[in-house]
Amino acid sequence: MVKHADLPRNDTGIETALGVLKQRFGERLQTGQAIREQHGHTTTWIENQPPDAVVFPASTQEVSDIVTVCAQHDVPVIPFGTGTSLEGHVNAPAGGVCIDVSRMDRVVEVNQGDLDCRVQPGVTREALNTHLRDQGLFFPIDPGANASLGGMAATNASGTNAVRYGTMKDNVLAVEAVMADGRIIRTGTRARKSSAGYDLTRLLVGSEGTLCVITEITLQLQGIPEAISAASCSFASVDAACQTVMSVIQYGLPVARIELLDETTVKAVNAYSKLSLPETPLLLLEFHGTEASVAEQADIFGALSKEHGGIGYRATATTEERNRLWQARHDAYWAMLQYRPGAQGIATDVCVPISRLADCVGEAQAKAADLSLVAPILGHAGDGNFHVSLLVDMENSEELDRAADYVSWLNDLAISMDGTCTGEHGIGQGKRPYLVKELGEATLVMSAIKLALDPQNIMNPGKVLQ
Known part of the structure; x- marks a missing residue:
């Protein structure tokens, strides 16, 4: 479990603000331990830091009322949607009020x-x-x-x-x-x-x-496109799959989706979703357009993949089979957890220029093997973004240390390749140490903007910037 230092708490301000908000919102302000921990929940290895209360507004004006009270008493405000973020975005390191917008669902x-x-x-x-x-x-x-x-x-x-x-x-x-x-x-x-x-x-x-x-x-x-077709194609190596992705992008083929699964991820998906995909690196694709354009896109991809040794290429326009393939892709996280029962998945992501994708994925695989880590890889290969889900025994401190070293190394590797430490997870708490490495002096401009718009530092403090 990665621990982050608590920020200074304003206990007097929090107590006063909660009293005002309780009068205003009644039962829509909750302070029970379970609900607070749920709203400090993080689906990665960052420790849970719950807020002091959770409020459920029903309108923009009510959100404004909550923030106004918190600003008057220097109390942190943490927005909350569904809690699916991965880098500690919803933690409350200084306590405060979580604004759960789930009832604003119109x-x-x-x-x-x-x-x-x-x-x-x-x-x-x-x-x-x-x-x-x-x-x-x-x-x-x-x-x-x-x-x-x-x-x-x-x-x-x-x-x-x-x-x-x-x-x-x-x-x-x-x-x-x-x-x-x-x-x-x-x-x-x-x-x-x-x-x-x-x-x-x-x-x-x-x-x-x-x-x-x-x-x-x-x-x-x-x-909604007139026609949608899905396809899968296996490769002898991750490098061959990535080279195919480069060819697709350089050709200008307008694929809607092109997902990379390494051999470990394919094995996990086969077991979990009862599929029989070849257990080698795999690309999953989807084409959108007219009947004619979708068929043409599928044919062109088939030819491009063959140039890089693609095998077992199969395209389908049937809704049932297409949905089955993509449901398996979306279930990959749960499939990985089942692949190593009892382990927790520690997800991290990076993004690099397409021309460096093969190098970055290859080095990521080699480093995981060198550190004896189980590290399935999947990614949105069409934009150079991939995820590594380390499957870690959280009771094994030595293994946790190796996992932490790996995450740090991978972020540094992506930055060294003119990439980014996060393609889509965001910064939150988990990626914060790498932001200065990536952006340098630009983080000072970000800090100036933060200071100008939030001089009290009450808006989700402890995230993104130091």
Whole structure:
């Protein structure tokens, strides 16, 4: 378990603020130990640091009321969506008030003709796509977990469709947000293009709750494709699979998804999802478009993969088989845990330029073997992003030390390759030591922005910046 030092607590301010908020919110303010620990929950190896209370607002004005009270008494504010983040984003190292936006779960409007919508932050991506299905629309960002859209905006989530549809920052047109003093602002409109001043939308998207609480998001949507086809192709080595990915990107083939699974991940997925995929490195793909264009994309990929020794290439347009393949991909985390029963999965991610992907993955595999770590690898190979899920016996302190050394080494490796210490997990607490290594003096600019917008440092303190 990685421990982070607690920040100084303002016990008097917290007690006073909770008294005011209890009068205002009644039973919607909870202080029970279990619910506080749930909201300090982290799905990685960072210690749980629970808040002093959890409040469940139902509107933007109520969020503003909470933040205003906390600002008046110098009390930390920690936004919470569904708790699926991986780097300690929702911990409360200085205590304070967790704002759980799960009850703000309304799709405010859908503008079918303009392909956009407005949603409250507690709406999950699956709920939104269920709401949109009858209108022939969908929201493409798919981080795997059924995350809240507010949390996805706050962490600039991406996922399996990013190679074609981009990340959250590419699909958020505007946000409504409550700032550190309780003010409510809106950063943009539904227009697809604007030169109106600073790009505040992109500043707040990815700010991880350190600048504001996002209370509404205007999202760009896509039309559901006429045809969708999935494919799988096995390779003799990770290098061959990565070389194929490079060829696909350089060719300009508009794949919607291209996922890399190493041999350990394939073995785990086969056992968990009852599949019979060849237990060698694998690419899973999806093509979107018309019937003709999807067939053409599948044929071109087949030819490109053959040049790099691809075997067992298979494309399918049947919904049942396609869903089975992608459900197995989304269940990969649980499959990995089953692969080593009793172990905890410690997930880390990096992202490098496509031309360095093969080198980075290859070195990551070799380093894991050298340290005798079980380290399945899977990734959104189309944008150079991959994840290593270390399967670690948390009772073995020596193994934990090796895992910590590995995570540090991998982040440094990615940065040395002109990459980033995080492709989509965000910084939170877990990646914070590597941010200065990656950005250098630019972190001073980030600190200046933080100081200007949150001079009391009450917005999710202890995250992103020192």
